[in-house]
Amino acid sequence: MAIFPSNFLSRSQALAPDPVSLSKPRRTLAATGMNHALHDGYTDLIYVLLPVWQGEFALSYGLLAIMRGLYSVAMAGLQIPISHLAERIDGKILLALGTMVAALGYVLAGLSGSVVGLGLALLVSGAGASTQHPLASAAVSRAYGQAARGPLGIYNFSGDLGKATLPALTAMLLVIVSWRHALLLIALMGLLVALCLALLMPTVGKDFAQTSAVTTHGTNPGRGGFSWLLAIGILDSAVRMGFLTFLPFLLRDKGASLPTSGVALAMLFIGGAAGKFTCGWLGARIGTIRTVLLTEGGTAALIVAVLLLPLIPAIIVLPLLGVMLNGTSSVLYGTVSELTSPDRTERAFALFYTGTIGSGATAPVLYGLLGDSLGPTLATVATAATALAICPLALLLGSHLADGGRA
Incomplete structure (x- = not known):
């Protein structure tokens, strides 16, 4: 004889918190924070390499500034197109692919034999970095909902950790190996982060835009500012x-x-x-x-x-x-x-x-x-x-x- 109604367990299971679902926001924050640290480190390690490139390719200060600018231009200029692409492709996939492309750019930089090749490599790496800020911020925002302010602060802080550690690590590698081999090792780090994103980060969802437009349209009082x-x-x-x-x-x-x-x-x-x-x-x-x-x-x-x-x-x-x-x-x-x-x-x-x-x-x-x-x-x-x-x-x-x- 059943002690509980037949649907009791199903109803109680539905009311019980799901440990997996509760861990999704934390996994999203951890994955995007790690990715943010890598990409901000990728951006600032260029400063460590500028004197090396000046000696290697006999660059003027103007050309050095252009080399630095190529990365930033690609990163900033592609963020809006990437955000449109995220409406069709899951943000997690784009983040992992972007990190792979950023790492590939540093592989190409390490293999470059001319200023033109170096410039193209920095454009490739900057293009990969363009996925990071808008998609990761949106992923954290959606994962935590109305409680996203604090987690977004942690996400923002993680970039400073990358700025502090990756350029310093690059400087130490330059004492041991050539700058070309150092960049290959740095690129390998990026590929590992991309793999972690693909395996560990929860899905952001490509159909969120369509569903949320129907269910929440007109409910956000902050629109307009x-x-x-x-x-x-x-x-x-x-x-x-x-x-x-x-x-x-x-x-x-x-x-x-x-x-x-x-x-x-x-x-x-x-x-x-x-x-x-x-x-x-x-x-x-x-x-x-x-x-x-x-x-x-x-x-x-x-x-x-x-x-x-x-x-x-x-x-x-x-x-x-x-x-x-x-x-x-x-x-x-x-x-x-x-x-x-x-x-x-x-x-x-x-x-x-x-x-x-x-x-x-x-x-x-x-x-x-x-x-x-x-x-x-x-x-x-x-x-x-x-x-x-x-x-x-x-x-x-x-x-x-x-x-x-x-x-």
Whole structure:
């Protein structure tokens, strides 16, 4: 005789949490974080190789800048087309393929025998890197839903880990092996990460756009403010890259030696990594607008402090300035999905990253021209003024958020 109704077990099983489904968000975050670390490391290890390539191919500084720019142009320019492709092909597959292509580019770079071959190899690697930011951010956003702000901050922070480790690893490899063999080993690392993505990352889904457009259309109260968010992201990136352009010269003028300047920059970057990690969670707790006002106001105040303080106190405040400089970005990334319908998540992240990366590439040139005209001190003051200009834009953004950004 059955003690329970025949359908009791099936109903209780349906109500019980599924350990596999509960692990999917964590697996998505782990896989995309590992991929982010690799790709950001791939991007910054080029700086380690520029002097090597100059000696190998007798390149001028202008050509070196072009070599660096080829990677960035391919990465930024293909993000929007990749986001459209993600509507037909599962994002997990595109991420794995993109990582394989990025690794293949470094294989080709290691085999190149001319400047033209090296440039083409960097274009290939940059094209593979174009998949990473928009698709991985969208995957984390969908995996965690309304609780995505903190995880997106962790995802953002993982890129800084790659920037810190992969260029350093490349520099150590260059002591042991030739740069060509070092790139082959770095490429092998990328192939292993691509394999891990293919095997371990949960499926993102290619039909999500069609289903979500039907089930959630009209339910997102934040739609309509994305242009303000993009404007804030562009200006925030400009502030960060503009200030970094002048910081070594400001430190030199205060009497810093090259090793001291290196330590100061390291302290700034450590603070930046901490800011990316913490401010995503802070935005989830006190709101987007309050966090942006805090970080941008703090950025402006601390930039002025660095200008006015003597060398040692200026270096002491650099970690906190790093938190403020980089912290805004995690809050902004976590807001992208709130301001767009789910069927356009990849496109929104692609547009956002294209704007911020493009701003990061052009801002040093514009602030540099300003520095030529007014001097580095006044040009640095202009970066602080730009940070303050973000504050009214943040207030305008608040009216488009579901909770007003809790301003």
